[in-house]
Amino acid sequence: MVSNRQKLLISFFAMFLITISSITSSIQLSYGAYAKAPLSPNGPTVNDDTLTVEKIADDLEFPTSMAFLGPNDILVTEKTTGKVMRVTNGIVNPNPVLDVPVANGIERGLLGIAVAKQPDGKIYVFLSYTESGNGVDGSDVTSFVEPLGNRLYRYEFVDGRLINPVLLLDLTAVPVNGRGEHNGGKIRIGPDNNVYYMVGEVGGHRTQAQNILTGPPPNGLGGVLRITQDGGIVDPANPIFGKGLPLNIYYAMGIRNSFGMDFDPLTGNLWDTENGPAAGDEINLVFPGFNSGWYQIQGFVDDDILEHGTTENDLVVFGSSQYADPKFVWDTTIGITALKFLNSHRLGDEYANNMFVGDINNGLLYRFTLNEERDAIFINSTYPGNIDLLQDNEVDDPKENQPLIFAQGFGGITDIEVGPDGYLYVLSYTGSLFRILPISDSIKPGSPPVVSAEEETLRNQSVPAVILGIDGDDSYSPNPIEINVGQTVTWYNGDTISHTVTSGADGDPDEGTLFDSDAIIPSQYYSLTFNQAGDFPYYCIYHPTMVGEVVVDTPNSDDSDSDDSDSE
Numbered sequence: 001m002v003s004n005r006q007k008l009l010i011s012f013f014a015m016f017l018i019t020i021s022s023i024t025s026s027i028q029l030s031y032g033a034y035a036k037a038p039l040s041p042n043g044p045t046v047n048d049d050t051l052t053v054e055k056i057a058d059d060l061e062f063p064t065s066m067a068f069l070g071p072n073d074i075l076v077t078e079k080t081t082g083k084v085m086r087v088t089n090g091i092v093n094p095n096p097v098l099d100v101p102v103a104n105g106i107e108r109g110l111l112g113i114a115v116a117k118q119p120d121g122k123i124y125v126f127l128s129y130t131e132s133g134n135g136v137d138g139s140d141v142t143s144f145v146e147p148l149g150n151r152l153y154r155y156e157f158v159d160g161r162l163i164n165p166v167l168l169l170d171l172t173a174v175p176v177n178g179r180g181e182h183n184g185g186k187i188r189i190g191p192d193n194n195v196y197y198m199v200g201e202v203g204g205h206r207t208q209a210q211n212i213l214t215g216p217p218p219n220g221l222g223g224v225l226r227i228t229q230d231g232g233i234v235d236p237a238n239p240i241f242g243k244g245l246p247l248n249i250y251y252a253m254g255i256r257n258s259f260g261m262d263f264d265p266l267t268g269n270l271w272d273t274e275n276g277p278a279a280g281d282e283i284n285l286v287f288p289g290f291n292s293g294w295y296q297i298q299g300f301v302d303d304d305i306l307e308h309g310t311t312e313n314d315l316v317v318f319g320s321s322q323y324a325d326p327k328f329v330w331d332t333t334i335g336i337t338a339l340k341f342l343n344s345h346r347l348g349d350e351y352a353n354n355m356f357v358g359d360i361n362n363g364l365l366y367r368f369t370l371n372e373e374r375d376a377i378f379i380n381s382t383y384p385g386n387i388d389l390l391q392d393n394e395v396d397d398p399k400e401n402q403p404l405i406f407a408q409g410f411g412g413i414t415d416i417e418v419g420p421d422g423y424l425y426v427l428s429y430t431g432s433l434f435r436i437l438p439i440s441d442s443i444k445p446g447s448p449p450v451v452s453a454e455e456e457t458l459r460n461q462s463v464p465a466v467i468l469g470i471d472g473d474d475s476y477s478p479n480p481i482e483i484n485v486g487q488t489v490t491w492y493n494g495d496t497i498s499h500t501v502t503s504g505a506d507g508d509p510d511e512g513t514l515f516d517s518d519a520i521i522p523s524q525y526y527s528l529t530f531n532q533a534g535d536f537p538y539y540c541i542y543h544p545t546m547v548g549e550v551v552v553d554t555p556n557s558d559d560s561d562s563d564d565s566d567s568e
């Protein structure tokens with residue numbers, strides 16, 4: 001309903017109105033689900049006084065996954081460039097070991113990597129990426145070229161290069177809904193030496209693999225796929241889901257999207273993280289034949305958060321496939337990503353074989369312990385804070401997260417690995433690679449806080465506001481925030497998860513046009529100067545029920561404004 005002329009006026013007005021302070025480094029608009037937590041200005045920290053966080057490398061470009069070739073020798077995939085970079089003793093080699101052409105819109109790109117050393121000394125490196133349709137990086141964005149596919153390749157690592165590519169899997173990357181989302185991409189080598197590849201539903205595909213009874217047969221999307229390292233079918237005489245491609249390569253189905261999976265070093269069980277739409281981020285035990293329930297069920301089946309009214313009796317069944325509830329659920333999504341078991345005692349015995357998971361919205365690293373049988377999550381007395389509310393294996397309110405938070409401030413986390421040194425490595429989309437290790441083993445001094453004097457002054461002169469958490473029009477305090485033209489408001493996030501300060505309201509076509517903070521991580525600030533009078537409603541993109549308003553008045557203008565004021 002907005003004319004082009006109005007749009008022009010609005011965007012001009014937006015430029016005129018807003019001065020983003022130096023506290024926020026980017027004016028790029030986030031628009032919702034893909035908003036990512038920035039790096040904490042103080043650097044990441046770990047909530048155990050005996051441990052510390054070291055930065056290993058910097059200046060990677062949107063890194064997505066990593067795999068170790070050896071001690072202090074790491075291959076890292078870059079999402080948008082399609083480059084595989086090599087990080088040796090903390091130095092990023094400027095020459096990539098491989099550079100492939102990728103479609104890179106939204107969640108497309110070079111996504112996954114796994115290394116498998118062979119008995120004969122050969123080193124196989126498996127890569128998953130959304131291959132560009134015309135050999136040019138990003139042509140899906142710049143010239144709407146359809147990608148060739150979501151592809152799994154095997155390379156050989158020889159003399160510092162990746163050579164001899166063999167295409168093992170070729171799945172569609174063309175979305176049904178026009179968006180480049182849910183391409184999954186993680187790769188693991190299982191205890192059986194087979195290759196496990198996670199792929200999402202790729203932009204709204206609706207087949208029987210998404211539990212649509214009347215849908216077309218599965219097309220390879222929306223599950224964990226398993227093949228041999230040569231691209232063969234595992235045990236073709238006894239497939240889990242059924243005979244013939246692609247059914248005979250499914251290991252699990254009914255998965256919306258995932259950015260993390262790992263094998264429990266003690267049991268060999270596969271676990272994954274899965275992303276819910278607006279609710280229901282999950283951790284699952286992925287047994288052979290696991291059906292996670294999407295598109296009929298997300299989160300616990302009894303909660304029916306999708307409001308489809310479906311139960312496990314309504315799901316598609318193949319062979320011995322079986323639905324199972326998640327082992328842990330976040331009612332409010334956190335953008336859950338990587339998952340890794342710490343198969344080491346190097347951080348202390350209490351953390352050995354714990355499960356660690358990351359998120360993209362908050363930059364938090366969460367810790368989980370399992371029960372004795374290791375088939376369920378059991379939060380025990382070694383956690384700080386109140387664990388009573390976690391005994392239902394569900395974070396119903398974000399404040400329940402607190403005991404689970406092992407470390408914070410990484411910026412959105414894309415991968416977690418354990419090095420040959422037994423330390424925990426954490427990769428951030430911001431371009432940095434960190435590791436967590438005992439202070440006594442650390443060779444680098446802790447990083448000092450990086451808050452400039454200018455920022456500090458701005459904060460002190462600002463009108464303070466606090467983000468309290470998800471609570472309707474009590475989510476931001478005070479509400480409304482009443483200021484005069486030219487004043488700056490600084491919001492402090494006092495909650496345990498990230499929130500945004502985004503102009504407009506949910507569903508408003510102009511949401512975020514005037515201002516958009518992107519993710520404000522816990523304990524961080526966001527400042528905005530208002531140079532125009534008016535009422536400015538705002539909300540949180542992640543949690544749209546959170547609403548507030550800034551009322552900007554013109555001081556000493558009683559004459560001109562008196563009529564309006566009196567009429568209220």
Ligand SMILES: [Ca+2]
Pocket residue numbers: 081082083099100101102137
């Ligand atoms: Ca490239």
Ligand SMILES: [Ca+2]
Pocket residue numbers: 274282292293294297298299325326
């Ligand atoms: Ca599920």
Ligand SMILES: [Ca+2]
Pocket residue numbers: 389390391392393394395396397400
């Ligand atoms: Ca709970």
